[in-house]
Amino acid sequence: MKGKKVLIVGGSSGIGLALAKRVSKKGGEVVIASRKAEEQKQKLIKNEWLEQCSFISFDITSISDINEMFSKAGAVDHIVVTVKSPLVTGSFLNLDSESVFSAFNTKLWGQYNLAKAGAGKIKHGGSIVLTSGSLGTRPIQDYSTMSIICGAVNSLCKSLALELAPIRVNAVAPGFLTLKTMEDIIPLGLGDSDQLANSYLFLMEDSYTTGTTIVSDGGAALV
Numbered sequence: 001m002k003g004k005k006v007l008i009v010g011g012s013s014g015i016g017l018a019l020a021k022r023v024s025k026k027g028g029e030v031v032i033a034s035r036k037a038e039e040q041k042q043k044l045i046k047n048e049w050l051e052q053c054s055f056i057s058f059d060i061t062s063i064s065d066i067n068e069m070f071s072k073a074g075a076v077d078h079i080v081v082t083v084k085s086p087l088v089t090g091s092f093l094n095l096d097s098e099s100v101f102s103a104f105n106t107k108l109w110g111q112y113n114l115a116k117a118g119a120g121k122i123k124h125g126g127s128i129v130l131t132s133g134s135l136g137t138r139p140i141q142d143y144s145t146m147s148i149i150c151g152a153v154n155s156l157c158k159s160l161a162l163e164l165a166p167i168r169v170n171a172v173a174p175g176f177l178t179l180k181t182m183e184d185i186i187p188l189g190l191g192d193s194d195q196l197a198n199s200y201l202f203l204m205e206d207s208y209t210t211g212t213t214i215v216s217d218g219g220a221a222l223v
């Protein structure tokens with residue numbers, strides 16, 4: 001990561017923040033972007049490793065915000081997206097369409113529009129890493145919205161790997177980090193943000209991997 005500039009969209013908390021720390025400690029330059037990134041900076045800056053990071057506030061659901069964010073971030077080596085949409089759960093027949101659209105707008109169309117606006121900002125040898133989720137290949141009851149979004153992100157990843165080459169495009173599909181009802185069912189239990197950060201690092205660093213989704217789910221797909 002030394003000498004590399006990594007834009008982490010959704011890097012102000014959770015998996016994105018854990019990745020920001022890892023990239024920074026490996027000598028990379030980190031730009032964190034999210035809706036409240038600049039506010040978060042005041043809280044997070046106590047961490048010494050964050051002193052070298054820059055912060056940009058923007059909303060991934062707005063195309064003009066995305067363009068403005070890229071004009072502030074400038075050219076980058078890698079773009080990672082770890083933005084989380086509002087969680088929409090419940091029986092398919094009873095789901096409120098507005099909530100479903102809102103989740104799609106953030107996690108699917110957000111990543112789609114970001115990749116479109118960002119492709120031209122990536123330096124030679126660079127990559128995009130998207131985030132889907134294990135629900136994209138292994139749905140569970142009452143999570144249809146998240147399953148459909150994650151499945152679409154996996155397809156987006158493959159299509160963009162073809163269309164944007166030599167820019168590499170990959171995705172990470174996290175399993176369950178917080179859903180307590182799954183804790184005793186999954187072979188390795190619930191995951192944490194640090195464990196997930198490994199997959200993003202690998203995908204940025206491995207120069208021959210593209211169109212791949214790494215599933216990091218503690219074996220959730222097996223049960």
Ligand SMILES: NC(=O)c1ccc[n+]([C@@H]2O[C@H](COP(=O)([O-])OP(=O)(O)OC[C@H]3O[C@@H](n4cnc5c(N)ncnc54)[C@H](OP(=O)(O)O)[C@@H]3O)[C@@H](O)[C@H]2O)c1
Binds near residue numbers: 132134
């Ligand atoms: N945690 C899990 O159990 C789990 C399981 C499977 C998949 N995943 C996926 O893994 C990814 C990361 O999850 P996480 O748990 O680490 O999430 P998180 O801690 O909630 O972080 C989400 C990040 O997205 C940013 N964000 C949210 N809406 C945004 C918007 N409209 N525009 C710009 N930034 C926005 C948030 O910052 P602001 O509030 O400042 O905008 C924050 O930095 C997500 O795609 C999630 O769906 C997570």
